[in-house]
């Protein structure tokens with residue numbers, strides 16, 4: 001699918017991956033509808049992006065709120081929307097017993113419930129297009145359960161399952177479903193503790209622009225299903241699916257390091 005001339009709704013547009021996606025898609029000629037909560041950051045981004053035709057638009061909305069999702073849908077009603085990118089997300093490194101109930105609820109609400117509800121609301125619109133795409137930004141942690149990220153993993157496993165089922169449900173329509181799973185990426189999503197932990201474990205961290213370019217490639221090559229970005233993470237997800245005990249052993253060895261960053265001693 002070529003993005004040139006397409007109207008695309010991008011959530012989490014002001015974040016690390018969101019900004020890189022906005023720039024990459026705008027450079028490729030898409031017209032964007034940008035969504036996040038911070039109105040000032042959205043406006044700055046919207047005005048700075050290259051513009052091929054009609055101007056980009058933006059809307060400040062907390063996607064965990066029903067009224068805000070309805071407002072997004074209302075704005076989309078006037079546009080020939082042919083792509084929804086569910087990218088907004090949140091994460092926290094913490095062992096489960098240290099995680100506050102409200103943090104758990106916030107992660108499920110933003111990472112899983114909001115994309116499902118927003119997709120449901122926008123699907124009738126997308127189905128009016130000859131070809132359209134729902135693109136869900138998941139995570140390699142949506143295929144590999146990782147210590148210190150049990151809640152985030154649960155939300156991203158859920159998003160992967162949702163994407164797979166929806167793709168099959170829409171198989172005889174013009175709406176495709178693509179689930180892209182980046183590995184660790186250098187954005188504000190990751191606290192200093194996460195960055196330090198990745199460094200100590202030798203986990204690679206990608207540049208957000210590199211992620212955005214790969215996403216664009218996947219769209220233009222009409223990729224469907226799940227695409228895990230990065231090597232050897234792609235291999236690890238396969239090993240974890242086929243031989244989970246191998247991953248259990250590897251992560252058991254890494255556990256003392258993970259614990260050091262997830263539960264730092266005062």
Ligand SMILES: NC(=O)c1ccc[n+]([C@@H]2O[C@H](COP(=O)([O-])OP(=O)(O)OC[C@H]3O[C@@H](n4cnc5c(N)ncnc54)[C@H](OP(=O)(O)O)[C@@H]3O)[C@@H](O)[C@H]2O)c1
Nearest residue numbers: 012014015016017036037038062063089139184185187189
């Ligand atoms: N960074 C990584 O290592 C990594 C790896 C794999 C997958 N991912 C996934 O990639 C996606 C983007 O992550 P990122 O690293 O770019 O995160 P980020 O830099 O923290 O950006 C998060 C974006 O979501 C928006 N947002 C947060 N809460 C929101 C809410 N309630 N309603 C609407 N928008 C909200 C933020 O803007 P406001 O605060 O203004 O609302 C921001 O635009 C996420 O789904 C994440 O799980 C990231």
